[in-house]
Amino acid sequence: MIMKQNIKFFYDEDGNRVGVLIKYSEFEKLMEQLEDLHSLYKIYKRKGKKEKIIPYEQLREELFGVNK
Secondary structure (H helix, E strand, O other): OOOHHHOEEEEOOOOOEEEEEOOHHHHHHHHHHHHHHHHHHHHHHHOOOOOOOOOHHHHHHHHHOOOO
8 A cells, every 4th residue: 555645746737636756666566456456357357258178288289299
């Protein structure tokens, strides 16, 4: 979580927030959280789809022509 005192806002001439300055360490934390959220979203989207499961041995043989 970002501490409120570490945030610096930039405003335009109308007083609207147009930018923000945070510590790089806080930015890294936010990016990690965003990546986690994106991964969860992808899992959620795939949840209802029917997919064919291929055993590892079959996949290895198809890709590399190797059987054990």
